Amino acid sequence: YSLYVIEDCAEAHGAEYKGRKVGNLGTCGVFSFYGNKIITTGEGGMLTTNDSELYERAKFLKDHAMSKDRRYFHPEVGYNYRMTNIQAALGLAQLERINEIIEKKREIFKWYKECLKDLQGIELNPEKEWAKSVYWMVCFVNEKFDEESRNEFMKRLKEKGVDTRPFFYPCSMMPMYKKEGFINPVSYEIYKKGINLPSSYNLKREEVEWISQRIKIFLKFI
Known part of the structure; x- marks a missing residue:
């Protein structure tokens, strides 16, 4: 179909799909370096591609679309997406440890899975045999939740010092996308349960065990 494939790898640094690292499967991949991501530089992100034309175009636009031939001349509208040297140093230092970071994130998920395995109607992040997850965040889905009970559950955890966050709203709930008229029933169901x-x-480990105990206690009241 001659389509461009853009991978949203915002939280998937180091994840794998059928033995290949994400970010090099399509035309380009985009990663986030926001403060809570697998690798962070405080803010910003990264674009990966093996398309030399796309690479040069992105490089041109991110530096104010400044001409290579005429200093301070801008043939079109550009942007300031340049990363500082300090941010780059932070990112490169973490990149050297990315395997260590991923293994720790996978271990944290394993702890949660062991601690919550006896709960009925609960599902954590699935991992297919052809994938390797980096478990950016541990996802907790309760089939009995609706939006109100989910929020009440989060409130009770917050009162005990356990900070959680709801799943993202479906894009089609946002005003700018409603006019498209497309509703994915799965996303509309899962956002209020997770x-x-x-x-x-x-x-x-002991912190995960303590959090898991609070989860088990408060689920009895939902």
Whole structure:
């Protein structure tokens, strides 16, 4: 169909699909370096591609669309998407440790899975045999939740110092996309049933066990 494939890899640094790292499967991949991502530079992100024309175009636009031949001349509208040297140094230092970071994130998920395995009607992040997840955040889906009960559950956890966050709203709920008229029933169902559990790289096993105990206690009241 001559379509361009853009991979949204915002939280998937190091993840794999059928033995290949994500970010090099399509025309280009885009990663986020926001503060809570697998690798962070505080803000910003990264574009990956093996298309030399696309690479040169992105490089041109991110530096104010400045001409190579005429100093301070801008043949079209550009942007300031340049990363500072300090940010780059932070990112490169973490890139050297990315395998260590991913293994710790996978270990944290394993702890949660072991602690919550006896709960009925609960599902955590699935991982297919052809994939390797980096478990950016541990996803907790309760088939009994609706939006109101989910929010009440999060509130009770917050009162005990356990910070969680709801799943993203479906894009088609946003005003700018409603006119498209497309509704994905799965996303409309799952957004109100899921939360993200604490998933910091610094979490210890005993902290995950404590959080899991609070989850088990408060589920009885929902």
